[in-house]
Every structure is written in structure tokens, then in C-alpha cells.
Amino acid sequence: MSNKVLKGKAHMFGADVDTDAIIPARYLTTIDPVELAKHVMEDADPEFPKKVKAGDVIVAQKNFGCGSSREHAPIAIKGAKVSCVIAKSFARIFYRNAFNMGLPIFESADAPDRIKPGDELEVDMSTGVIKNITRNESYHAAPIPPFMQQLIEAGGLMASIKKKMGVN
Amino acid sequence: MGMTITEKVLAAHAGLKEVAPGQLINCKVDIALANDITAPISIKEFRQAGATKVFDKDKVALVPDHFAPNKDIDSANQVKMVREFALEQNLTHFWDVGRMGVEHTLLPEQGVVGPGDLVIGADSHTCTYGALGAFASGVGSTDLAAAMITGEAWYRVPETMLFSLKGKPAKWITGKDVILYIIGKIGVDGALYKAMEYTGDGAANLSLDDRFTICNMAIEAGAKNGIFTPDAKTKAYVEGRFKRTPKYYASDTDAKYCERMDIDLSTMELQVAFPHLPSNTRTISNVGTVKVDQVVVGSCTNGRYSDLKIAADLMRGKKVAKGVRMIVIPATQDIYKQAMKDGLLEVFIDAEAVVSTPTCGPCLGGHMGILGAGEKALTTTNRNFVGRMGHRTSEVYLAGPAVAAATAITGKISSPEDVL
Ligand code: SF4
Numbered sequence: 001m002s003n004k005v006l007k008g009k010a011h012m013f014g015a016d017v018d019t020d021a022i023i024p025a026r027y028l029t030t031i032d033p034v035e036l037a038k039h040v041m042e043d044a045d046p047e048f049p050k051k052v053k054a055g056d057v058i059v060a061q062k063n064f065g066c067g068s069s070r071e072h073a074p075i076a077i078k079g080a081k082v083s084c085v086i087a088k089s090f091a092r093i094f095y096r097n098a099f100n101m102g103l104p105i106f107e108s109a110d111a112p113d114r115i116k117p118g119d120e121l122e123v124d125m126s127t128g129v130i131k132n133i134t135r136n137e138s139y140h141a142a143p144i145p146p147f148m149q150q151l152i153e154a155g156g157l158m159a160s161i162k163k164k165m166g167v168n
Numbered sequence: 169m170g171m172t173i174t175e176k177v178l179a180a181h182a183g184l185k186e187v188a189p190g191q192l193i194n195c196k197v198d199i200a201l202a203n204d205i206t207a208p209i210s211i212k213e214f215r216q217a218g219a220t221k222v223f224d225k226d227k228v229a230l231v232p233d234h235f236a237p238n239k240d241i242d243s244a245n246q247v248k249m250v251r252e253f254a255l256e257q258n259l260t261h262f263w264d265v266g267r268m269g270v271e272h273t274l275l276p277e278q279g280v281v282g283p284g285d286l287v288i289g290a291d292s293h294t295c296t297y298g299a300l301g302a303f304a305s306g307v308g309s310t311d312l313a314a315a316m317i318t319g320e321a322w323y324r325v326p327e328t329m330l331f332s333l334k335g336k337p338a339k340w341i342t343g344k345d346v347i348l349y350i351i352g353k354i355g356v357d358g359a360l361y362k363a364m365e366y367t368g369d370g371a372a373n374l375s376l377d378d379r380f381t382i383c384n385m386a387i388e389a390g391a392k393n394g395i396f397t398p399d400a401k402t403k404a405y406v407e408g409r410f411k412r413t414p415k416y417y418a419s420d421t422d423a424k425y426c427e428r429m430d431i432d433l434s435t436m437e438l439q440v441a442f443p444h445l446p447s448n449t450r451t452i453s454n455v456g457t458v459k460v461d462q463v464v465v466g467s468c469t470n471g472r473y474s475d476l477k478i479a480a481d482l483m484r485g486k487k488v489a490k491g492v493r494m495i496v497i498p499a500t501q502d503i504y505k506q507a508m509k510d511g512l513l514e515v516f517i518d519a520e521a522v523v524s525t526p527t528c529g530p531c532l533g534g535h536m537g538i539l540g541a542g543e544k545a546l547t548t549t550n551r552n553f554v555g556r557m558g559h560r561t562s563e564v565y566l567a568g569p570a571v572a573a574a575t576a577i578t579g580k581i582s583s584p585e586d587v588l
Contacts, residue, residue, distance in 0.1 A: 016356055016445060020553040024560075025532040028205050029235070029242030031212070043555040063357040066390060067553060068532075069292040071209055071308040091390055092361050093292055097308035161314050162217050 006083035006104065006123040008055035010115045013044055015061035019068045019094065023076040031072065033079030040076040054081035057123065059115050061087065064105075065094025074103040084123055086111050086130060086141065100157045106130065106141035114139060170420030172328040173395055174363040177303040177417055181286040189327040189426075197227070198285040198412075199261075200315040203271055204232035204243065206290035207250045209309035214316055222257050223319035229261035229280055230254050231271040234528040239535035269500025269526040272296040272384060272468035277500055282406050283398045284415025288312065288321045293468050293550065295386040299379035300406065301398035301417060306387060326392045327426040328363040333370030335434030340584050342478070343378030344470055344548065344568035347385040348439035350431070352449030360390035362426065365419065370433045371396060376405045377474045384469050385550050388446040440546075440581060441566035444554045452571060452583045460565070462545040463488075463576040464557075466497030466524070467531040470548035470569055473503045479573035480512040482584055483519045489579030494521035495537045497529060521576065533557045539564075546575045 021044040023036055030036065041048040041058075058064075058077065064087035065073060074097050077085065084104040098105045104125060111130050115121065120133040128141035171179065171186065179187040181195035202210050207230050214222075222228045230250055235243035254262035261280055268274065272293050275281045281297045287304035288294070290312035297304035307321070315321045331350065351358070364386050366379075374382070379396045386394030396402070398416045406414050438452035465471070465479050476498060488494045496516045498504035504526060507513050513523050529536030531549040539545055539558030544565065547557070552564035565581060574582040 018551075018553045020533075020551070020556050024555050025205075025234075025534060029240065029246065031209050043560045046560075063360065063390065066356055067292065067387075067551060069290055069294075069306040069308050070205065071310060072205075089357065089360065091357070092392055093306055093308060093387075096311060100308060100310040157310050157314055158213050158217050161317060165218060165317075 004125045006055065006057070006125065008057045008083050008121060009053065010057050010059045010117060010119045010121055011048065011052065012115070012117045013058065013060040016063045016066055017044060017060050018066045019070050019073045022065065022073040023070065028070065028072055031075065033075050036072055036076035037079030040080045049080065052080050052082060055083045057121050058082055058085045059087070059112050060085065061112050062089045064090050066091035069093045071097045071101060074098045074101040078103050086123070088112050108139050108141040111139035111141065170422035170424070172363065172365060172419045172423040172425070173301065173397055173417045174303055174328055174365065174393060175325060177284060177286060178323060178325055187325045189325050191325045192322060193325060194320055194322050195286055197288045197315050197319055197321055199227055199229055199281055199287045200312060201229045201231070201271060201275065201287065201289035201291065201294060202309065202312050203234055203291055204236060204247050204250055205234050206309045206312065208246050210290060210313040210316060211249060211253050213310055213313035217313070217317060219317045222316045225258050226260045227319065228257070228259055228316055229275060230259060231263055231268055231274060233268055233270050234532060235534050236268060236527055237265045237525065267501060270468045270471055270528055273471060273499035276300060276380065277502060279406070279409040279411045282410035282412060282414045283402060284417055288315050292387045293384050295391065295393050296380050296384040296468060298383035298386065298393050298395035299376060300402055301396060303393055303395065305393045326361055326363045328365050329359055329427045329429070330425040331364060331366050332368040332428065332430045333366060333433055334368050334430070335370050335432050336373045337433040337436055340438060340570040341433070341436050342568045343374060343381030345436055345439045346378070346431070346433065347382045348441050348446065348449050348566065349436060351385065351389050351447045352439065354389055356388060356445055356447045357390040359386065362391050364389065364391045364394045366396050370431070372399055373433065375474065376401055377472045380472070381469055385446065388550060438571055438583060439567065440571060441552055443552050443563040443565065446550065446552060446566060455581045458544065458565065458581040459579060460492060460546045460575055460581065461543040462537060462539060463492060463494045463572050464497070464530050464537060464545060464547035464549060465569055465572050466495070466499065467528065467549040468499065469550040471497055471499030471503070473506055475548060475569040476503065476507050476512050478569040480515040482570060482573035482587060483577065484515050486519055486577050486587065488520045488576045492576060492579045493537070494576040495524060495530065496521050497524040498526055500526050530557055546572055546581055548572050
């Protein structure tokens with residue numbers, strides 16, 4: 001993982017944001033990120049698809065992404081050019097999917113309580129440090145587990161498989 | 169050191185003698201499953217990786233069930249892609265319209281999954297098969313694509329929570345009440361990343377259908393898997409049905425658990441989960457007056473024969489309340505046929521309910537019974553999130569088949585005792 005810093009405005013959501021809220025099943029007849037992005041988070045906040053800007057950050061409480069196994073959820077979030085998601089915890093399958101899809105996600109105990117809507121954030125991917133520019137504060141996110149770093153180094157799950165099969 | 173049943177199944181598939189919670193392991197999979205929503209992404213990934221053949225044509229199962237029979241052009245195109253892939257790869261386990269059913273009911277029924285298996289599925293309710301003593305867990309399409317190519321998947325060995333069941337459930341109480349009760353107690357992330365193991369004398373009093381329902385909703389508590397130890401009932405279920413050799417595992421007496429909860433089935437009451445989380449449960453006596461517009465009996469949670477039987481027995485000679493739509497969806501063709509032979513379908517039709525071909529349909533707000541603005545439904549499915557069955561202002565209440573049938577008759581959420 002590079003020393004990339006993600007920058008954007010915070011959009012706040014509550015606890016247990018489920019995959020139907022992230023992308024309702026009625027739109028699952030496509031896997032096109034741009035099409036899916038038009039409806040991302042709309043059942044949680046109908047205005048979200050219109051107001052989200054490239055680089056913005058989704059900040060939520062515990063258990064973000066609970067519910068179905070649909071990869072359309074991280075795909076839709078990535079399609080909307082959201083740079084990362086910060087939450088107190090993530091649902092298991094969403095966690096796996098986000099990582100497999102290349103959507104950075106950060107678990108932080110304090111950040112979701114301190115950040116306010118619209119705050120300017122800077123997230124350092126390599127250290128997990130979250131800077132709140134608006135409030136002049138910083139928070140820590142859990143480091144990415146070593147086994148995930150290995151897969152990331154290979155370029156994600158499918159890339160690592162391609163490598164094993166000798167395809168480039 | 170002793171191991172839990174989950175740890176034993178994982179160890180066996182990782183080629184290891186022992187595993188412990190937190191350990192990262194690579195496992196061989198017995199069955200890799202996807203449906204009409206998740207398979208298209210997996211197939212795309214499969215092709216992009218340059219793969220040409222699945223690891224084993226007998227071990228990949230594809231079931232188009234969510235929008236099947238196809239509800240529109242987009243869903244038809246998705247299923248077309250899945251069908252062409254199944255034909256090209258000569259897959260043994262592909263079920264099209266006329267043969268298909270809701271995946272998690274179909275696979276155990278057809279003997280494709282069984283005791284001791286490790287099943288990976290690109291569908292969150294893959295955890296259903298834990299009822300047979302298998303390790304089964306849902307993943308996304310990319311994990312599934314990787315499994316289709318390599319026949320392997322990585323796992324982090326979960327900690328196990330033990331649910332010790334005792335006593336015999338009273339009349340009308342089914343697996344749905346047990347799992348809603350548990351989720352109501354521990355919350356929608358109460359078992360996050362963990363295994364939910366069921367044990368005790370009470371487990372023997374639960375039918376396989378009850379166990380399927382209980383394991384089906386493990387994901388609604390955030391769990392990685394749910395699991396029952398195979399017993400005489402499991403053996404009777406898989407005999408003559410399961411196509412491979414079953415492997416029966418049980419937890420060691422000195423196995424380690426991270427949490428333990430005792431549940432008395434004999435005092436369990438009927439449960440209803442209010443909008444918009446499965447953990448928002450109340451006992452039937454605390455429901456108050458909730459009028460509904462629609463009742464659904466179906467899905468991988470409660471679309472089995474025993475569910476239809478409970479509902480039909482309550483509805484025989486009665487009518488669905490005025491202003492209420494009732495939709496009954498047998499989960500598979502075999503269930504549909506048995507219900508037809510035994511006259512259950514006639515009971516529903518006489519009661520002015522509609523009987524659908526097997527499909528997921530309204531369970532995920534796909535088709536066959538979508539809710540309009542502000543409408544309320546009482547359903548035997550597994551999720552009541554905002555917008556799950558239709559408009560974002562509609563509301564979904566979850567319960568078992570007895571409450572569903574009683575509610576259809578009265579038009580408001582009711583106990584079966586109210587309609588006897
Ligand atoms: S019946 Fe519902 S929960 Fe089960 S697989 Fe179909 S959509 Fe998913």
C-alpha cells in the first residue's frame with residue numbers, strides 16, 4: 001500500500017447501515033459502477049447521490065454494511081468516487097468485499113463520534129491516521145491486518161490469483 | 169486442546185490437525201455457490217483473470233432464483249450469462265426455471281450439501297447449511313470467483329458462541345421464534361465474525377427445518393456461520409439424499425467458547441421483529457394493533473413444506489382478510505408438488521391467497537409482491553431493513569408461518585390462538 005493520503009468531506013451515517021440502504025436490491029440488475037452510484041445510499045439519504053463529491057468520506061457508527069453479500073455495495077460506493085469509509089466496525093462480508101474490491105475502509109473507535117458532517121478529513125492509508133482539518137484533531141484507525149496487506153501487495157484477490165496462474 | 173465443530177470442519181479442509189480462533193487458513197471447498205445477482209460478477213472476474221475452466225464441474229452450483237422467472241430485460245440478460253456459463257462449463261449443479269428453487273432450500277433438499285462440508289456461497293444466507301453440521305458461510309462475488317478457479321478460500325478461524333438449548337418448544341413455536349429471540353437478545357452484530365453453535369437436549373427437539381431457519385439467520389446477528397451437531401434426525405434427513413459421503417463432526421467436551429447463552433425452549437413465546445432491524449423483536453402479546461396490507465409465506469428462511477403446512481392448517485376453510493394480499497411461495501419445485509398433492513395449495517387458493525412459482529421474489533423487493541409507499545407487510549422472510557420489500561416508506565415485520573397465517577386471516581398481526 002502506498003503512502004497515499006485520501007482527502008474529502010465527511011458524510012455522516014448511523015449504526016447498522018445495511019446493504020439495502022447502501023444499494024437497494026431493486027437496482028441489482030446491473031453491475032455498472034456508474035449506474036449503481038446514481039442510487040448509492042439513497043434509502044438512507046435520498047440526496048446523497050447528488051451531493052457526494054469525488055474524494056468524500058463516509059463516516060458511520062458500528063456494523064457498517066450489514067445484511068447481504070452483494071459486492072454491489074462497495075462497488076456503488078467506489079462508483080460514487082468516495083475515497084474511503086470510516087466506521088466503528090464493519091459487517092464481516094462487507095469487510096471482506098471492500099478489501100477485495102479495493103475500497104479502503106478504516107475501523108476507528110473515536111473518529112465516528114468526533115467528526116461532524118462536512119468536516120474536511122485527511123486519511124493516511126499507510127498509518128491509519130485520520131486528520132480532521134476543520135477541527136484540528138487527529139484520530140487513529142485500526143491497522144490493516146497483515147494477511148490483508150499481503151493480498152494488497154499482490155494487488156488484490158483476483159490479481160494475486162492471476163499471478164499464481166501466470167497471467168499478467 | 170479440544171476443538172469446536174466449526175474448528176474441526178475448518179481444520180479438516182485446511183489439511184491441519186488443529187486450528188485455533190484468529191488463525192488464518194486456506195481451505196479446500198466442497199461446494200461453491202452463486203445466484204443470478206452474484207454469479208454475473210464472479211463470471212466476469214473469472215474471465216478477466218484469464219481462467220477457462222472451473223476447478224471441478226461437480227462442485228460449482230449456480231441457482232438463478234432472485235429475479236427468476238426473469239422479471240425484466242436486465243435480469244433476463246444476467247441469467248442468460250449465468251446459463252451460458254453453466255452450459256459452457258458443463259456444470260452438474262445448475263437449475264433453470266422449472267427446476268430451480270430458492271438456493272438455500274434447494275441445495276440441502278437435492279443432497280448437494282451435507283454434513284462435514286465446507287461450503288462457500290456468494291450469498292449471505294449460505295450459512296443455512298450449518299443445520300446439517302457443515303461449515304457454510306457467505307462471501308462476495310470476488311471471493312467466489314477465486315474459489316471457482318482454485319477450489320480454495322481463505323478464512324480467519326472464528327471464535328465460537330455456544331447456545332445451549334433445553335426443553336421442548338410449545339405448539340406453534342418454530343425455529344423462527346428461536347432465532348428472532350436470540351437476535352433480539354444479542355443484536356444484529358451480537359455475533360459479528362463469530363460462529364453460533366447450538367447444543368443441548370433442546371436441539372434434539374428441533375426438526376431439521378427448524379435448524380435450517382435458525383442457521384439461515386445467523387448472518388442477521390453478524391455471524392460467520394451457524395452450526396448444529398449432526399444427530400439421528402440429521403442422519404435420517406441426509407440418508408438416500410446426500411450424494412457424497414457425510415462426515416459427522418462434534419465439538420470436544422473441552423472445546424473453548426467465547427460466550428455462552430442458555431435458552432429454555434419450553435417457555436419461548438411467538439416472536440415478531442418490528443421494522444427496521446431483525447433485532448427489534450417483541451413477543452406476540454406485546455405487538456399491539458398493527459394492521460397489514462400484505463402477508464408473505466416463503467423464502468429460504470420459511471418456504472419449506474412444514475411452513476406451508478402450518479399456514480395451511482390454520483387457513484383451512486377461512487379467508488384472507490379484506491384489503492390484505494397474501495402471497496405463498498413454495499421454496500422449491502419438490503415442495504410445490506408435495507403441497508399440491510396434499511391439498512395445501514387448494515387451501516391457500518380457497519382462502520383467496522395467491523400461490524407463486526418458487527422464487528426469492530418479494531423477499532428482497534425483487535418482484536412478485538412489492539410494497540407501495542407506507543404499506544406494511546408481515547412476512548416469514550429474514551430481513552426488515554428500510555426498503556427491503558419495496559418503497560422506502562414501507563414497513564416489514566418478520567415472524568414465523570403461524571403468525572403469518574393468523575395475520576392474513578385477521579388483517580392485523582395476530583397469534584394463531586386468535587383464529588382457532
Ligand atoms: S429468499 Fe430472500 S434471503 Fe433467501 S436467498 Fe432469496 S433473496 Fe436471499
